Amino acid sequence: MKIFRTDLHIGLNNKLFEISSGSLGLDKVSFSEDKITCTIHSEQAPNGYYLKGLMTVSIRESCDRCLIDFNSKQKIEFSILLTSDVKLIKNDEHDVIFFTDQDDAIEIDPVLAEYILLDRPLKKLCTEDCKGLCTSCGCNKNEIDCDCKQETQSSSREVLKNIN
Numbered sequence: 001m002k003i004f005r006t007d008l009h010i011g012l013n014n015k016l017f018e019i020s021s022g023s024l025g026l027d028k029v030s031f032s033e034d035k036i037t038c039t040i041h042s043e044q045a046p047n048g049y050y051l052k053g054l055m056t057v058s059i060r061e062s063c064d065r066c067l068i069d070f071n072s073k074q075k076i077e078f079s080i081l082l083t084s085d086v087k088l089i090k091n092d093e094h095d096v097i098f099f100t101d102q103d104d105a106i107e108i109d110p111v112l113a114e115y116i117l118l119d120r121p122l123k124k125l126c127t128e129d130c131k132g133l134c135t136s137c138g139c140n141k142n143e144i145d146c147d148c149k150q151e152t153q154s155s156s157r158e159v160l161k162n163i164n
């Protein structure tokens with residue numbers, strides 16, 4: 001998605017943008033909706049502009065406990081500094097994109113892609129209290145209450161033996 005200098009000059013006031021997830025080059029993320037909506041607010045900054053925004057992303061994840069696919073809708077905030085000041089390139093508060101006076105527009109997709117990757121949880125759960133799969137019979141314990149005994153070290157070893 002390109003942001004144009006002329007728009008920045010006037011100022012973006014929570015303007016709504018739509019991006020196709022395909023344009024982000026995130027092959028390992030499966031989006032459940034191609035459309036990513038994004039509102040952006042811009043402000044003047046020293047030697048450039050601040051872009052602050054919120055994007056809504058729908059990602060298809062697979063639960064780490066019960067292995068079922070689920071949709072995860074994330075609202076991700078971002079804060080980007082567009083600047084021609086090289087000294088500001090290292091900045092903890094914002095992601096910085098080099099934007100010189102000669103540039104008429106700036107591509108922000110790579111930075112948005114980074115935000116999406118960083119926002120994904122390490123542990124993916126369909127619900128906070130997902131009960132997972134029974135280690136004995138393999139049923140989804142969110143759906144069925146099986147009669148298997150509480151798992152112990154020896155019984156799970158027993159299961160492995162049966163599978164082999």
Ligand SMILES: [Zn+2]
Pocket residue numbers: 063064065066067068125126127130131132
């Ligand atoms: Zn689950």
Ligand SMILES: [Zn+2]
Pocket residue numbers: 134135136137138139146147148
């Ligand atoms: Zn069971």
